[in-house]
Amino acid sequence: MSQSRKARLACLTFSHLALVLVWRAHPELKQEPVLVGSQGPGGRQVVMAASAPAWAQGVRPGQDWRRAEVLCPLGARLSADPTALTELRRSARLALAACSPLVEWGDDASAYVDLAGNDPLRPQEGLRAAQCGRAIEEALGVTPSVGVGPSRFSAWVAAQRADPGRVRLVPEGKAAEFLANWPVTELPIPPQVAERLVQFGLHTCGDCASITMAELQRQFGPDGILLHRLCRGQDSAGVDPWREELPCGVRRVLAGGVDDSESLRFGAAELARGLAQELSRQGQAAGRIRLLLHGEDETRHSTQADRQLWWGEVAPPAPMATADELMGPLLSLFSKARLLAPVTVVELEAFDLVAPPVNQIGLWQGRAADREVIKRAVDRLHDRFGTGLVWRVEVRPGHPGDVPEERLVWSSR
């Protein structure tokens, strides 16, 4: 796909959120070596974040906890509260989302913001990047480093080279020049590729940028193409925007207890329609739905959890946005439901909300054709017969007269 606009990305690097939480609870540890652990794959404990003094002693995120203890025996060893971490992450994301609609959250220590949009209040990208930095500073209480470049990698390198609280800009068309001195061992490429580059005597991005893509590809395969793009600042320029998940669900109270799953299934269509309406209102699609059936007897069960008779989840391969798409998974959930007592309340909740897929609606019914199809037809008519054949009109504000040419605003495109 051709890229019609100049990409400008801001990369913000800051202390890991887990460290921020530790420092909030223990301000005296700000200058001390700190290790924050978490459960890694397979249940073993790994390092989630390490402070700069611990980093200097060789501790890295993802490292085995025992090895980190050996490397940094005097470091404070703590664990982060997952709930507080989630809340802090959300507040930081929201702060950035106020600066730009396209925000990609990284590994809790970095974020990317698309600056290519127009902001009439801050026309200069440096000011917009500084605004993002201030937003993070206010949300987290730590000062980020900000880099702005035409691609993700160049922006990240700029952020690495910027001091905390400063913005470093990579000028347009100067990305390769800016990256020329960056060592190849610090590139996001497999270590064996970096090792072979050093063996070839190619130590910096500038050395690799002088080699053609075909030659690099011949040596390193797909990694060669990536290497060529990274060294020239031509890697991916887009962000994978984060969207806040708003609570989305429908709740229906049944008149009298229903203890027949067949009867409940009759209400599935109404539930699916309600949830589809809610999803449409939010402009999202559900990757996963959960069905909860609540019981009738509230005196016998004291807590809400006790009153939940049954619940089940399903995550189909494709996100669901319409009632028709929701009906199938919902019916499968109803068929699995085991009722121990009459059901009084049915709840359907949506999770893993994503942008709705582009659907071809009304394949056999042309009246569902959207306005874009008509616009294209009008464009073809104008190409064929010239402008002035098909008109759009809108009422001119203020009602200046009774003549249509005065009262209405006419446009043929």
Added chain:
Amino acid sequence: MSVKPAGQERRAKPRAGALESALSALSHRYGEGAVRAGAPPPLQGLATGVSALDGLTGCQGLPRSRISRLLGKPSSGALDLGLALAAKASQSESVALVDFTLEMDPGAVEAYGGELDNFWLVRPRSSEEGWAAARALAKAGVGLCLLVADDWSGLTPGAAPAALLAALSEGAGAGLVLGGGRIPAALKERICLELECWHLDWSWAHGDICGLRTEVQVSRSHLGAPGASCQLQLNFPRPYPLRIGLQESVAIGDEELAAEPLPQAAGSRR
């Protein structure tokens, strides 16, 4: 009296239930839907917003994928009814108005409560341009394609109505022809439904005409028997100052006064 050979008589009388059993066997072998009855699918209608009018047409509104015609003498209310129908349709679907007269005021659609966002006005410089635009927009999926002309004679190229009908079938929109004069045969034979408006009387408010009562009658229909009619109160959209005690007038199409099915034929009324 003719005598048939015995074998021929046996062939002419199939065994009772043989067809049903054959159909059952085919359905069992090849699945449901392998053999279907030859009846066409029911025609869908574009709702007019007036239940009495919807009931006249036989398909609950203006027939989709077909061309209808609204005709009547001057001041019969045909043009106002057409604009009101366009306004009603534009509230939910796209509407194209092909204005061969070059004099239509698109603001009237907005005054009747329509959505100008869904409204496309075509002002053709020749009849070929107008028919081509109607065809292209109908094919693109407009819900209602309204064609207005002062006099249709001389405006219709031979194959244009058939092409428009094909485009309407593809886009599933309704076509509506408005205007007087002699309708060419090429267009007349493609028209599925003709609604004729008859002026009954004017409505007055503090000395001004604020609307009219009209009778809409099915004068020709491929969807059912002609002759059914209903009476409509058409209130002009311009806001009139009302005297105390008078009921506030409403926009055309929002309210119907009466719906009286009249059995007699169209030509015998006046």
